[in-house]
Amino acid sequence: MLITTGSATFREKIIISCLAAFAAGAAWPAAAQTRDTINRLPNTIYLPDAAPAAPSADKNVVKSLSALPSATLDLKGTAPNPAAISAQVQSFVAQNAKELGLEGNAAKLVVKSTRETLTGRYVSMEQRLDDIPIIDSQVQLTVSDQGAVQSVARNVVDVPTASVASVKKTAEVSQKAAEDIVWKDLNASGEYLEPPTAEKAYLNENNVLTLVYVVKMAVSKPFGYWEYRVDANTGRIVSKKDRAIKEGKHKRDLPGSPDLSAAGVPADREAALAKFNQRMKSMMPVDKKTAKVATGKGLVFEPNPVSSLNDTGLQDNDPPSKFDKAYVEVALVGLSEAGGKLNLQGPLVRIDDFEPGDGGVSRPPSTSTGTWTARRGDNAFNDVMTYFYINSSITYLQKIGYTGTRDLFPNGIAVDTDGLNGADNSHFVPGSDRLAFGHGCVDDNEDTDVIFHELGHAIHDHINVDWGGGDSGAIGEGFGDYWAISQRKQIKNGFQVDPVKVFEWDGIDACWGGRRADRLNARYDPNRTYGAHQSMGSFESDELWSTPLVSSLLELTGAGETIESVDQVVLEGMSGIGSNFTMRTLALATVAKAKALFPGKPHAAVFEKHFKHHKIIP
Template sequence: MKRLILTAAALLCTQAHAGAQHLIYPLETAVIQDRDDALAYVQSRYPQTGTLALLDTRQSLLGTHYHFAPQNDAGQPCEGAIVVTTDRQGQLYRLFNSLPDDTADCVLNLPLPPRPHTLLTPPAGEIVPATMTVFDPDPRTATGLALEGDHADVDDIVIPASAYQTVTGIEVTRQNGRLYLVNDRVMAVDIQSMAELETGPEQGLVSVADGSSFAFTRQDTAFRDVNAFYHLDHSLQYLAALGFTGSRALFTAPLKIDAQGQNTNNSTYLTDTGILAMGVGGVPDSEDADVVLHEFGHAINYQLVPDWKGGDSDAIGEGFGDYWAGAYSFWVQRDRNERFELDVFANWDGVVGALKSRRSLNDQEARYDPEMDYRAHVSVNGTLSDQLWSTPLFQTLKQAEAVYGEAAFDEFNRVVLEGMAGMGFGMKMHDLARSTVDAAQRLYPQKPYAQWLNARFKHHGILRDALVLAQSNSALTVTGKNQTELSLALIQSGASALNNVQVDLAMPALNWHQVVRSELVAAGAVTRVNESVSIPASLQCGETLSLNAEISFSQDTAQQPVNYRQELTFTYGVPVLSQPLLHLQQAIPDARQINQNGKILLGEALVALNVPAGAGLVSYDFAIQLSLSHPRFSDLKVTVRAPSGRSVTLLNYQSFPLPEKTDTFTMANTAGLSELLGEPMTGNWVLEVTDRVTGQSGKIHSWGVGAVTGYDCSQTGTSTDPQNKQTTDNPAKPENSSSSGGGSLGLFSLLFGVVMALARRRQF
């Protein structure tokens, strides 16, 4: 098995974002055995914190978490938190800190008192096994069929017998010759009345005679209670099997659920009363295990984090609920050759009726904006908040299952749950992403779960490296006799200064190496590196070159250092295509808001390019060249449509730290381009650039398609000979020199002498 490139410390702390830094990994060691030790440590590190009250002490798979909340002078709880996390031996491991600067005039965070309500609850008695008929997880997934056809009314759909499953050994309670839906984990109740809730029908308590089974179908309203009870009980047992038992148990009393608790087409976990109230509007929610387990996901959130509130917690909770439900549906289908709608949440509840609403677990276009607070079910810059969090989790689970099989479900679910432990009020997605990567590294250091999560969180912009190396042009051109211009930039993308920075740059093919050090690099610093480097005589025109960067820094002098690696790839020489480039300076229209409700009209630029007859077929040497500029590349999606109508995405709302980009997209570096193999090149090719965020516009400078026929490595820019190369001798490298391209002082001045602010508030 491959060793992870990133060290544990790097995986913990490589990312920085706009806004306060919540997760802190202290350098000092401290033994914390109880709440008093935890409080004493916090007060010694933050002497100006004021009065703190212990909210809760909770244990997880990897340690203990002491949750403190600030109080004002009147002893009232304020928004904010500090969580002290230790490992299993009581050694200080991490802090989560969202304390307010001043509690004198703080925003109160008063707990909600339980609203007035009356419940009908089953009686106590003897626990016995029973048999039940259920959907597992729903009729469409169970059969692998789109049963709804053209029916808009769910009651018109014929449910085949194969959609039902008989399950045995389910614990229920026997009392006075009848069986009731209650055990040590779950209690099926009937809400008789509840303030501020449009309660559902009063179905009473579902029971059967002793010796009978709970054999209902969806034509019987009792089926809803049975189905919801079974899936909730199964998921609670699964939590215990993952290790959340004993002192780590998340639920210590039966979790109450009313399968017909609301008259609306909505289900809710009522945090004040601790009840899951399921909706009966449209498709009754209790018929779909996805919805039951999604609501259970909210209950898990509040048990792992007692002050689950503020920041991005609403969207995270929705995304986690979708993930928890999707993971179970995936597990049910784990042995199937063809899996049914694996990336869809609520396959049954959301597919029919007047309000069709199925969320995706594979929204690859979702992008995170750290300056925004993500609420539940809202769209930010074209991204649905729920899908932004569920997608990287679920897609990593799929990746893990493809490699490790069934064992991946338990392992990865432990990672996701442990990642939430130790979070607190006001958490942001990047906080929880860092914690989840951290949990993966600590729980399974010999498996690449941490790497996979890190990559997916970066894809969505949830995690970003604090120092980023970037290039405007992927080609190295000849600028003089036996010389090439190495051009790159180092960008500090964090919100605060970095300490003790060291960047070790190396390009072995050019015999170039440089070490750069600085005690302090300001937030938003952008440094251009333009250095003339000698071309070795052995370098072949068209050769691929790698520039490696070993990066190290500290968030502050009291925290653990960060270490990670980045790599840039160049080609020596400009690729020459069989078809001429189309040169233009066409504007990319900015997206614009068209009404007061925030509706956005996308900005679109379309550029057609005609390839004449006789151009041949798309082969493995096919490439697309593109040059464009934009102040914020994360606004843009760039696709190319072939004459056949097939399209390939080149850029997909991905962050790029420089305002200009010139690149050659090939079969080797662009996923999906191989789908065009064998197609005729003749005809109209269309470049489509879409802008989905208001505030910035850009330009398309040039683009083209064709076979790569060679590389231009001449100074005049006229050669297309793929074997053309510079032949002048490479000057002897002085002994003990750290670089063949200049002294360290010169590059130090280049790297850290030019600083400008990158961060700016987006306009929406």
């Protein structure tokens, strides 16, 4: 090449410049691979036929599974437990390490849980450094029975090998000291509701891994299931929240920091713990070895008095006689019989007493010699309502395929029918696997929508063990509302009054108004993050997710498809999406699962249509 300017020739300069540029270009990849900064990688989900999408701030990246060098994982014949599948999963991770951002990453993936699904297998892997988990860092995947990977959700921190020396790995603060810090900060003057726990973990703070204790401490005053993150070296409180997921009737009841405005002097923690342990010893659970399985009877509303009586003017303080025709006698199956008494303790549901209830008083579960005759106003009626409908809903899950190695509730679930210090709210407690119902205005247990909604939180938590972050707050509430409507649709008179109003009885106008699942004007903004119960002007964040689900349910069942098939699509869509997911990524995953479950059927097209109506899918 010869370039001249006037009489000057620059051949040598050009050659030298080109050689220098070539050398720099050749050296760039090696330099780029020398990483020394800890960094959270963009959340990414890999789905079938997904077009790559550019990420916006704090949002997910969507990629096609074809971007993975290997999209097969043969788990056929292996037992559904972490130890049995670990070798095959690690091989899959190694083959895709570069694409998943795990090449040269000192933090390794460890199989945490696995479960069979309706279409194959679900696997959750936890990222750990020196066998200590990194908070909110995991990879989830789903794979078909034929070994084809159906989805991969990556949410990891890049910990370059060169950066490991900067990470402090030992704790100067003891576990007991961390618990003391939390107790003191709470100014706890009540009793323990469950044993406290403190576990080490790494927290990514501005690209620095901080060793913390995750302390869980549930107390009656200030009431809550508090979760703290305490710096394991300085004792600094990094964050605190109530981890219970509430129904959200009142903004003051939303999860948050403890209200210490009326706090006094903290009680003695060791004495409180000793008292709790003594109380646990004194409580005599039903001996499963000697108890007999029995069937009893009881009265329930079917599904609530507003629907069954077709009376939208019904009020909480109406005379008892006005409700007489709303009661229905039902069979209570799976009960435990001991000492001639029937207990509402079965393999799927256990009515327990683990929270103070109305007036701050703890009330033991009711028993009977055969038939519960209690009516509203007597908490024994709430016991029966709660046991019957939760037992029915979990039995329904088994009917549609979630049984055996797919079972979402292999150990059942514990429920307190008179909890929350009597507050007008109800909640599910992740990590403790507890449901509790409060009173105030209409008792929450008198409306099946509340019972099914709260169980819905337990369902999504069991389907996806890493549930949290992103839009999960609004999605979880929206799914709970969907589950309430879908279950009520299968009950006599369930759709008699206002099919798409959620909490027809508990949410009468005189109480709090309830929510709806027909907000057709709601539109999704990909630049927002949707937490639980957020007001969006003309709709709530929860309704943005429940509406397309319920619209799909009504259209598909109206066209002759079964409720069971629609529920299966909604449930399977939540499996394998990891944490910090958005409405958009879950919508895409739901459509993909509809195609896998019902090829040639209208399910995928109908769900996609309604998600597009709300701009959730563009």
